[in-house]
Amino acid sequence: MKFLCVNCDEQMTFQERREPGDGTFAAAFTCARCGHTIALLANPMESQLVRSLGVEIGGRTLDPEPMALVRENVVGRADAFAAASSTPQSATRNLQSPPTWSPEAIDRLARVPSFVRGMVRKIYADYAAERGIAEITPAVMDQARADLGLEGM
Amino acid sequence: MSEGASFRTYFEVEGEDRSRLGAQVGEQRRRVAARLAEIRNVVAVMSGKGGVGKSYLTAALALGLARRLTRGVGVVDADLKSPTVARLLGAAGPLALSPEGVRPALGNENIRVISTDFLLADGRPLRWREPEHERFVWRGALEAGVLREFLADVAWGPLELLVIDLPPGADGVADVAELAPSLKGAVSVTLPTDESYQSVRRAMASAQDAGIRLLGVIENMSGYRCPSCGSTEPLFPGSAGSRLAEDFGVPLLAQVPFSAGAVEVPSGLLDRFLETLA
Ligand SMILES: Nc1ncnc2c1ncn2[C@@H]1O[C@H](COP(=O)(O)OP(=O)(O)OP(=O)(O)O)[C@@H](O)[C@H]1O
Numbered sequence: 498m499k500f501l502c503v504n505c506d507e508q509m510t511f512q513e514r515r516e517p518g519d520g521t522f523a524a525a526f527t528c529a530r531c532g533h534t535i536a537l538l539a540n541p542m543e544s545q546l547v548r549s550l551g552v553e554i555g556g557r558t559l560d561p562e563p564m565a566l567v568r569e570n571v572v573g574r575a576d577a578f579a580a581a582s583s584t585p586q587s588a589t590r591n592l593q594s595p596p597t598w599s600p601e602a603i604d605r606l607a608r609v610p611s612f613v614r615g616m617v618r619k620i621y622a623d624y625a626a627e628r629g630i631a632e633i634t635p636a637v638m639d640q641a642r643a644d645l646g647l648e649g650m
Numbered sequence: 651m652s653e654g655a656s657f658r659t660y661f662e663v664e665g666e667d668r669s670r671l672g673a674q675v676g677e678q679r680r681r682v683a684a685r686l687a688e689i690r691n692v693v694a695v696m697s698g699k700g701g702v703g704k705s706y707l708t709a710a711l712a713l714g715l716a717r718r719l720t721r722g723v724g725v726v727d728a729d730l731k732s733p734t735v736a737r738l739l740g741a742a743g744p745l746a747l748s749p750e751g752v753r754p755a756l757g758n759e760n761i762r763v764i765s766t767d768f769l770l771a772d773g774r775p776l777r778w779r780e781p782e783h784e785r786f787v788w789r790g791a792l793e794a795g796v797l798r799e800f801l802a803d804v805a806w807g808p809l810e811l812l813v814i815d816l817p818p819g820a821d822g823v824a825d826v827a828e829l830a831p832s833l834k835g836a837v838s839v840t841l842p843t844d845e846s847y848q849s850v851r852r853a854m855a856s857a858q859d860a861g862i863r864l865l866g867v868i869e870n871m872s873g874y875r876c877p878s879c880g881s882t883e884p885l886f887p888g889s890a891g892s893r894l895a896e897d898f899g900v901p902l903l904a905q906v907p908f909s910a911g912a913v914e915v916p917s918g919l920l921d922r923f924l925e926t927l928a
């Protein structure tokens with residue numbers, strides 16, 4: 498999918514993606530030449546179609562977690578996946594690899610404006626890594642904001 | 651925009667999509683390919699017809715071969731809505747997450763298994779979180795996505811063989827071939843009857859049209875093996891197995907009788923199956 502600024506005859510660049518939480522998404526694209534911005538507003542069915550492909554307009558902010566599509570879309574048993582922290586591998590993982598992001602946390606991060614998203618992501622990741630938190634969830638993000646005095650981010 | 655303004659169309663606008671949709675689909679394919687690179691043979695078990703023993707024979711092949719092959723055997727249950735093969739293999743959840751991906755459940759003979767059976771609550775059907783309306787638009791994409799994650803996001807490790815147990819019908823194998831270009835081919839399962847012949851012939855033709863290599867035919871329920879005297883008695887009329895093998899110029903890998911008791915296959919089937927992979 499390409500967005501063309503017809504006036505400038507130039508492909509517009511992805512600016513930001515928003516999910517207001519009502520099953521829809523919006524994506525803004527800007528013309529780098531004239532600065533004109535348009536927003537793509539997808540209805541719930543269109544939004545679900547894109548989600549079903551396991552993709553996001555504008556690109557993913559993070560690598561998708563293993564079986565992200567399954568975990569986000571299948572109505573399954575609560576204990577289908579053993580809690581990561583109860584498996585011995587995740588204990589070593591805390592020490593060696595960066596924390597993972599829950600699907601809800603990824604969504605929330607995606608709502609942060611793109612020009613500060615990288616910085617915000619790093620703040621949360623560092624916060625979690627320093628405290629040995631294996632998975633960043635919205636609750637972890639809330640705690641981090643309170644602890645670091647970052648209200649409003 | 652002024653009336654009659656002209657503008658370029660998709661292929662006239664050079665450069666990658668800034669929506670990055672195509673790039674993400676490409677990345678998904680690379681993930682599948684990277685995972686399957688460690689697996690020597692990926693084989694699908696298919697049939698146009700339901701209830702002919704695809705899952706039974708998938709389990710039997712996997713169990714028999716796992717005893718012979720040192721490098722390991724895995725099974726993907728691609729029958730998302732009616733998963734049965736995991737239980738035949740003695741595999742159960744929960745699934746554990748590891749840095750390499752989701753760890754497969756272990757069945758008998760250490761067979762690595764992934765199945766929606768581990769995800770769904772007992773007796774509950776496969777359901778999607780989204781509202782039901784206009785489901786037909788995106789359901790196919792989600793099903794293919796689940797299959798893609800079963801291939802790409804499971805920490806299979808190095809395997810000699812990954813067997814994919816398909817749902818009945820002709821389309822499943824083409825979906826798998828598209829997701830997994832390294833698919834070696836498909837084994838077709840039929841009952842001896844003419845009705846089964848007609849149905850499986852269509853499915854095999856459809857697989858052939860999709861460029862999938864047909865590895866051979868297994869005729870299942872070719873007679874009934876008596877548990878007390880061991881003799882084989884007739885069960886269904888017909889010779890669909892040999893007819894299909896002849897039609898498509900592929901080997902009849904085995905005629906497997908219906909036998910009560912533990913899942914098993916004749917050792918000749920395992921030999922011939924391994925020959926088709928060589
Ligand atoms: N050779 C056999 N000996 C004994 N039982 C068998 C044999 N083949 C199949 N069965 C049994 O017959 C039933 C149907 O077989 P199975 O479930 O494997 O068929 P299927 O083709 O996978 O069905 P579906 O199309 O629903 O996926 C099962 O209960 C299975 O255990």
Ligand code: SF4
Binds near residue numbers: 876877879881883
């Ligand atoms: S084949 Fe029939 S008659 Fe012979 S032992 Fe078995 S059940 Fe009895």
Ligand SMILES: [Mg+2]
Binds near residue numbers: 734
């Ligand atoms: Mg089956």
